[in-house]
Amino acid sequence: MEVYDVVLIPLIIGMVELLKMYGMKRRLLPLMALAFGVLGGIFYIYPDDPKAGILVGIMMGLSASGLYSGGKAVVEREN
Template sequence: MFEIYDVAIIPLILGVVELFKRIGLPAKYSPLVAVALGLIVGVVYLDASLKERVLVGIMFGLSASGLYSGTKNIVEKGDENNG
């Protein structure tokens, strides 16, 4: 069902969310968009039962959202120490 190379979907979702933000999406909606995109990718891309596709899709979206949030926090903390 889930191959290790499918993890590459997470940064792809992150990139698409960043694209949406650059065209005007408020940052507070980015986690919601990430989960929605993950859900869509999971349902369309994976070859499994519907329950598994939905679950993995949500996992993709939440992972992308967490990756963005974690990276943003690290960058902001670095800026505070340098400023």
């Protein structure tokens, strides 16, 4: 993983914000960040090593969703 690959994290944040603007439920947003991270890890960062891509993708997705706040949003019930 190169230093410039970390730029995917703000990109993931931006894509999740777009989903939020278009009305996706807040509790699903951290899961989408995780999915975008895994996809970026597999297809962009480590296309030849899926295991490493998944691991790095999970790390990027959790970073983008803000570890704690993401877990909290999934657990909270909608009002």
